[in-house]
Amino acid sequence: MTWDRAVTRNDVARYAQVSPAVVSYVVNKGPKRVRPETEARVLEAIRVLGYRPNAAARALKLRSQEIFGLVLSSGGNALFVELANAIEDAAKAERFAVILTNSRASAAKEREHLRNLVARQVDGILLASVDAVPDISDVSAAGVPIVLLDNTGTVPAVPSLGADLEGGAYAAVSHLIGHGHQRIGMISGPPGDHPDGRETGWLRALSEHGLPEGPLLPAKVSRFGGYQAARRMLAFPGAPTAIFTSGDAQAVGALRAIHEAGKHIPEDVAVISFDGSTEAEYTWPPLSTMRQPVDEIARDAVTALLALKAGGGTPPQHRHYTTTLQARGSCGCADTPA
């Protein structure tokens, strides 16, 4: 069968010997009820004829495509794979599908994705932006619901969800201090106009324990970014004995750089990270990291979008999520089998 001779609702009605309206009731599960025998006959006709209700016509009627757009900032963020999967699941539970786009750390690409999704009239957009303060003017102008992910509430009147960066970083660095480290460096993300909570938390932990500020190197949020930064940091005079990275991908790169330098982890250099991706569990040594509650964030993000779409309700706000320490071998903790 091809598009050119598509089976219509009338074909199904004729085959099942019911009215076209009854076919609609079966397909849409309402609004009127259909007797089980009749429903079975309609379903059999749909199966035999290979009928597909016209999705475009349905969307036109419902004024909804039941599709969300997801814009991720980077394939390099180890957690985003898991976040995308979790969002897909959460959306599916509400009968929504998800169009996935990836801006690969490019703000221009991000705006292009946003514009395309707006043009497609998706029912809402979830955005993990390249920028701390994303430019969502095209989305706002079009009145499309949007919720920011991996964000700290930087856009007024737009709901956002994000991990408690400062609290998580403070806990991670304090944990390293508990292992006896006194020179703790940080590999951060690219510098932006907005201060990063992880940097603030790292500094606060150091200063509260009377420790000097360790070296700070900004790097791309990727394995390669972390690799390069760690290589440089290890070559510093008085190189740190421990490194905190702003994400798992960077930490994975840092581990490679430390191994290559012939140093032992965690004896010579300890590492602790932020994210809690599955990849972190299988590095060598396994990576200690502050885990974000990905499934919870995904569910809340979809709920927030649906609330915006429905209109009214509570005003947009920022929700932040506490991270939990996954202590493994890279920080000096005992490791357990996977």
Place this chain on the structure above:
Amino acid sequence: MTWDRAVTRNDVARYAQVSPAVVSYVVNKGPKRVRPETEARVLEAIRVLGYRPNAAARALKLRSQEIFGLVLSSGGNALFVELANAIEDAAKAERFAVILTNSRASAAKEREHLRNLVARQVDGILLASVDAVPDISDVSAAGVPIVLLDNTGTVPAVPSLGADLEGGAYAAVSHLIGHGHQRIGMISGPPGDHPDGRETGWLRALSEHGLPEGPLLPAKVSRFGGYQAARRMLAFPGAPTAIFTSGDAQAVGALRAIHEAGKHIPEDVAVISFDGSTEAEYTWPPLSTMRQPVDEIARDAVTALLALKAGGGTPPQHRHYTTTLQARGSCGCADTPA
């Protein structure tokens, strides 16, 4: 602005002082040409009013949503993240968006995704199935174009694309033999009705070199699957000195198991894998692997779908792709900086 008082084409036409048809020409980039000054006026009106052309109405007219569905079998396959990104790029170049779904190694979930995508009337489906011989009856019955990924041509009359598994495995195992290994085990995927080309290639390399068949352990296609299998394999009497895994995720798990057993890689146990994901570059030691040409596969998959959608043309066929050895530290080759 909300959905309830959406700006219409007529509003734009009035604001720009043109006819509604001219607005359509600008929005659809044709069929008639519009003078640059007029186009600028229309675009300005669109911007000011926040007009969004009705995507559902357009889809109804075009009989196309310009959306492909992508069904991946597992979040555990290290390469699928890169494949999904590459497919998104290739589709975007043709103005198509991609709905991503993940069946998490469940055949039931896979059929559900396929049915949902058919109901949405996507323009085509790319399927990396859980099964060697996928059940695509719902898709075929509906006449929706489908192309199989990560497949070896197992469904007659359905185009498929996949790596040359046997050739790649043969090359990988021969490489290990070149490093002097004589007891080479394999961690394969879950057993199925269809023989896996990687297994055949592994066996052929061993037998052509007069080596005994090493231990073979089927495992889930995941880091944890590879971890468990490697743990068991290392405990065998006469454990192998080298392991070939059917995918990078399994190899990543195997590396952790070998480290935990206190053995050195590659001196005590060498590892070589299949896929060529970015993750493989940052394990310790970095993972030698047979790289699949992901971008090429993604482009060809989208081209094949578009050809099916257009109808006619060459009959469906299987295309296979040669893999190339990325020799790194895990097999015993010298490693270069990332």
